[in-house]
Amino acid sequence: MKRRLGFSTRAIHGDPEARPDWAPVVAPLYQSSTFTNPIGSTAEVLYTRYGNNPNQIAIAKRLAALEGAEAAIFVASGMGAIALSHLAVLRPGDHLLSSEWIYGGVQRLFAQEFGRFGIDVSFVSPLEARTWKRALKKNTRAIFVETPTNPLVRVLDLEPIASLCKTEGLALLVDSTFATPINFRPLEHGADVVIHSATKYLNGHTDVIAGAVAGTESVIEEVRKLMQVWGQAIDPMAAWLIERGMKTLAVRVERQNATTLHLAQWCSKQPQFGAVHHPGLPTHPDHEDARRLMGGFGGMLAVELKGGARAAERFLRALTIAAHAPSLGGVETLVSEPRLTSHAMLTPEARARAGIPDGFLRFSIGLEDPDDIIADFAQALAQL
Ligand SMILES: Cc1ncc(COP(=O)(O)O)c(C=O)c1O
Structure with missing residues (x-):
């Protein structure tokens, strides 16, 4: 059985591979919007807005390895990551149940914007499993929480919420920006989707705006499709800086x-x-x-x-x-x-x-x- 790598090794190397001779130790920056594509090929074209630039792919693999997720994707901001991950799991007519202890921008997104997509959102105080259960509606499809919270640094126990989600067939999405995968990994506690403002600890150097989502292959594929059409891809330079930042996470x-x-x-x-x-x-x-x-x-x-x-x-x-x-x-x-x-x-x-x-x-x-x-x-x- 392959030995499980520690967090620093995963953050620096992802899944380490033998290096060819004369290869750069640090990945080059592919500051290119497009790439030559083989004539006659039916494969998806290489184009940076599609999220398949090597700098974008490298950090996605790194985060998936850190969160213990099948897949991950980086996008243009933390807000972009929250918006796209919810649009990936919700449909018009669905109800989202959100913790009321969340970042103000996300509160505004849910309360002021989701209505126009036919998504109804209600907010509950997140401490007791009973509160969540009482607030469920027939059309509830997902629960969103942030832990630790801003600014009181409250720490939520995800397990009762995750178990309610399992029984009711709901998706559990968690904003884990404050925790980072070093301090807490929501997927190990029953969450389905982990979201980060990568602007914060993942990059760690206050010089990039970015977001990330980790989860199953299928949910990340859905986020990728939305990212492509909503124009939310991360810029290669930002991705390169995040790769450097994550090495010291x-x-x-x-x-x-x-x-x-x-x-x-x-x-x-x-x-x-x-x-x-x-x-x-x-x-x-x-x-x-x-x-x-x-x-x-x-x-x-x-x-x-x-x-x-x-x-x-x-x-x-x-x-x-x-x-x-x-x-x-x-x-x-x-x-x-x-x-x-x-x-x-x-x-x-x-x-x-x-x-x-x-x-x-x-x-x-x-x-x-x-x-x-x-x-x-x-x-x-x-x-x-
Ligand atoms: C917990 C949390 N989630 C999401 C965001 C949004 O991230 P961004 O500014 O990268 O869009 C922020 C801060 O801005 C945040 O503190």
């Missing part, structure tokens, strides 16, 4: 796991913070599930400054390492304020009810030296 995520846990423990001792949200802390509501289900607690952390919005603003202005920017999963520490970004459409009261009071800051912890990040937090807190 395991070491980046392991380091981000360690630094973030250390920083979260430090933050929880600072009197200026009212609450610290990180699944590695015993105070986090999903700590036990996260320990049981995940390989690491991840690089996301949220803090609540007791002084509210004004204190948050002063703290942000005093930080020198963390860049005030949306997005996450890169080598640089980033911070954002959900009050003004993902949750701007809610009233302050509704935000507070959702667990995001004013003064709440979300951090994506990067690869800087942990002591430097802590020293920067300390000096910024001292200025409040």
Whole structure:
């Protein structure tokens, strides 16, 4: 039996093959929209919008190997990956049941756009299997969840949801952007389709917009067909950069796991913070599930400054390492304020009810030296 490779080896080599002499160690960039095709051939033409450029194919194989999926595909953005994977499994007249704890862009896609395709969407609080069951309709065809969630880093146990999906014959689609295949692999827990914003950890260098879907050959084939006609292929340069980024995925995520846990423990001792949200802390509501289900607690952390919005603003202005920017999963520490970004459409009261009071800051912890990040937090807190 073939030995199962570790995650770093899979991320660097995919399925390693003997190399011919004089071959480049790093795959070349095929920055070409089209390729010469054999005259008289009936095979599908090689054309970059079709997703069959070698740079596009290389990263798809890498991700499939990491997620333990039959197949995978990269597309032009995380939003593109979510849209196409749902269009691949849903038909006009179908109902989609979605967790309400999802990225705001996806919420908008479901609530404002899916109706025009005849797809009805309802949102439920994802914690209890009973809630899902109660919300099922005769025409429900799929369930969508994001785990860990933004910005409270809640960790969902997929197994009860997956078992409901099996009994009811529904597809389970999971946005696993925050977890990465290093910390959690949804297919091992009963999901059918895994989705990533590859813009985040998979690329890891904050220089590419991309998305990815992994699952069975048949669902990925369906996504591929949609990608071709909806014009969602990833650019070869972006694919090449992602291939480079993915080679260090395991070491980046392991380091981000360690630094973030250390920083979260430090933050929880600072009197200026009212609450610290990180699944590695015993105070986090999903700590036990996260320990049981995940390989690491991840690089996301949220803090609540007791002084509210004004204190948050002063703290942000005093930080020198963390860049005030949306997005996450890169080598640089980033911070954002959900009050003004993902949750701007809610009233302050509704935000507070959702667990995001004013003064709440979300951090994506990067690869800087942990002591430097802590020293920067300390000096910024001292200025409040
Ligand atoms: C969890 C999650 N899913 C999907 C997306 C959308 O990804 P993209 O910006 O690559 O389209 C984002 C962020 O933008 C995200 O945080």
